[in-house]
Amino acid sequence: MANDQQRPKSHGAEHAELEGSHEAYRYRPARQPADQLAFRPVCRFKLNGHFTAAREVLDLSPTGHAIVPSERPSLRPGQVVDDLRLEHCNNEIWAGSAEVVYADKDSERIGLRFISGQLNMRSLSFRDELIEQRLVKSLYQVRSDERLLPAEWRAGISTTRHLLESAKAIMEEMERGEPSENWSRSARRKRELCEMVYHKWWPVYRDQLLAMDSLSQQLPKALRETAMDYAAQELMPLLRECPMHSRAYDKPLGYAGDYVLMLQGNTEELAGETLYGCLLHHMVQNFELGKAIVARCYTASDAVAQTLRKDRTTRIVSLASGPAIELRTLLENIPPLEQPVELILVDVDEQAIQHAYDSLSRAIQKREDGHLVRLSCLNFSISQIMTPVDEDERELVHDVLENADLIYSMGLFDYLNRPVAVRLLRNLYSLLAPEGRLFIGNLKRARDCSWAMDYAVHWHLAYRTEADMIDLGTRMRESEASIEVTEDKTGYCMFLDVRRP
Ligand SMILES: C[S@@+](CC[C@H](N)C(=O)[O-])C[C@H]1O[C@@H](n2cnc3c(N)ncnc32)[C@H](O)[C@@H]1O
Numbered sequence: 147m148a149n150d151q152q153r154p155k156s157h158g159a160e161h162a163e164l165e166g167s168h169e170a171y172r173y174r175p176a177r178q179p180a181d182q183l184a185f186r187p188v189c190r191f192k193l194n195g196h197f198t199a200a201r202e203v204l205d206l207s208p209t210g211h212a213i214v215p216s217e218r219p220s221l222r223p224g225q226v227v228d229d230l231r232l233e234h235c236n237n238e239i240w241a242g243s244a245e246v247v248y249a250d251k252d253s254e255r256i257g258l259r260f261i262s263g264q265l266n267m268r269s270l271s272f273r274d275e276l277i278e279q280r281l282v283k284s285l286y287q288v289r290s291d292e293r294l295l296p297a298e299w300r301a302g303i304s305t306t307r308h309l310l311e312s313a314k315a316i317m318e319e320m321e322r323g324e325p326s327e328n329w330s331r332s333a334r335r336k337r338e339l340c341e342m343v344y345h346k347w348w349p350v351y352r353d354q355l356l357a358m359d360s361l362s363q364q365l366p367k368a369l370r371e372t373a374m375d376y377a378a379q380e381l382m383p384l385l386r387e388c389p390m391h392s393r394a395y396d397k398p399l400g401y402a403g404d405y406v407l408m409l410q411g412n413t414e415e416l417a418g419e420t421l422y423g424c425l426l427h428h429m430v431q432n433f434e435l436g437k438a439i440v441a442r443c444y445t446a447s448d449a450v451a452q453t454l455r456k457d458r459t460t461r462i463v464s465l466a467s468g469p470a471i472e473l474r475t476l477l478e479n480i481p482p483l484e485q486p487v488e489l490i491l492v493d494v495d496e497q498a499i500q501h502a503y504d505s506l507s508r509a510i511q512k513r514e515d516g517h518l519v520r521l522s523c524l525n526f527s528i529s530q531i532m533t534p535v536d537e538d539e540r541e542l543v544h545d546v547l548e549n550a551d552l553i554y555s556m557g558l559f560d561y562l563n564r565p566v567a568v569r570l571l572r573n574l575y576s577l578l579a580p581e582g583r584l585f586i587g588n589l590k591r592a593r594d595c596s597w598a599m600d601y602a603v604h605w606h607l608a609y610r611t612e613a614d615m616i617d618l619g620t621r622m623r624e625s626e627a628s629i630e631v632t633e634d635k636t637g638y639c640m641f642l643d644v645r646r647p
Pocket of ligand 1: 528
């Protein structure tokens with residue numbers, strides 16, 4: 147056996163030198179302060195043959211608890227209380243005998259040690275957090291929804307759910323019958339499988355969405371929010387597998403309609419992780435507004451192409467540019483440029499700008515006339531354009547945006563109320579060069595999807611009609627401007643087309 151001298155140097159602490167506690171020598175399980183629970187437990191016990199009034203519990207552990215003393219001192223250390231009951235929300239959570247461990251005259255607490263079994267702290271926490279808080283709240287919600295929301299409307303939500311469930315069951319069956327490498331790696335196969343089901347299922351589901359749209363319009367305004375919460379709670383579990391529904395509902399950037407959603411709406415390859423998720427993604431892309439967010443890019447792209455035909459350098463501003471898909475498509479497809487162009491992207495989201503900058507830079511590099519395109523980006527919000535906080539911001543807005551030949555925007559005015567929209571239009575108009583053009587997109591309401599957007603995913607848009615668009619233009623009070631409204635090819639995205647003389 148090796149002696150001390152031969153022992154290798156230890157790589158850990160020396161056991162003999164480890165120290166114990168210097169303050170609380172005796173181990174006691176951690177106590178849970180009662181005020182950390184949502185509902186405070188109370189305690190009663192028999193004294194002189196009668197139960198005391200409920201005493202507030204101050205803290206608890208598996209082996210004992212502390213209570214508030216009564217006015218008349220009646221408990222002494224060492225005394226055994228035979229019939230003690232602990233209650234939480236009118237439920238008995240522990241019963242047995244306990245010994246008084248401290249009850250000083252001046253103390254603000256009396257300590258009792260359980261001597262007939264332990265208190266299950268986990269059950270207490272389940273009861274407090276899950277049962278009394280969550281379950282009771284949701285049971286109350288069920289009853290209150292039942293009372294407030296019309297039975298016919300709730301039945302409609304159940305039918306909507308059943309239709310989603312039936313599509314999910316079929317897609318899952320398909321997934322089991324199709325080797326995953328066949329569909330998950332082939333954009334074409336995904337689309338093919340989804341199309342097979344969509345073709346039969348969508349007309350029925352669509353009718354159901356139209357029915358929900360009509361039923362919901364009969365709800366009193368005061369009930370709309372309750373109804374939206376109810377619809378989301380019932381439908382989101384079945385819509386979550388869709389990348390677009392889940393992102394719109396979760397709003398990771400704080401608002402629906404971010405640049406990733408626009409990419410998902412425009413992508414060739416369906417992005418659900420399951421075939422059912424892909425079916426829902428396919429459905430969103432085929433909603434009237436799903437088709438409009440693709441089609442409006444071509445309309446905006448045409449407006450950009452027309453501006454490029456000027457026989458001088460042009461400045462084109464995309465406001466709330468997002469992924470700037472229309473500019474990428476344009477740069478990939480237009481014939482060689484004859485004049486230089488400056489493309490200016492403005493968006494509040496830095497990630498959106500980064501994505502658009504990278505994608506447009508690649509497209510510019512591939513063009514032989516790429517040196518004629520200057521790309522600049524402004525990570526600004528419209529509020530900085532309308533109300534710059536200081537002189538620096540004001541100057542920046544003017545330097546970057548002034549003298550624009552075209553300022554266009556899509557997917558922004560759909561979120562602005564009328565006063566803000568008019569104010570922004572006025573600001574933008576003042577930044578136009580002579581003969582400059584504002585081209586501002588706004589979606590119309592579409593009955594096959596706007597209901598689900600509002601009620602299930604809480605993606606609320608300021609839909610407008612043609613008359614609303616003209617009204618916005620008129621309220622700019624630019625008497626010399628020419629104002630028209632045009633549409634994309636789906637008819638669901640209108641553009642307010644304002645030209646400066
Ligand atoms: C629905 S997307 C539209 C993107 C792009 N125009 C399109 O049609 O594909 C809306 C964009 O507006 C941007 N946005 C939202 N609020 C904004 C604000 N207050 N100022 C500037 N951009 C904003 C978002 O970051 C997002 O990229």
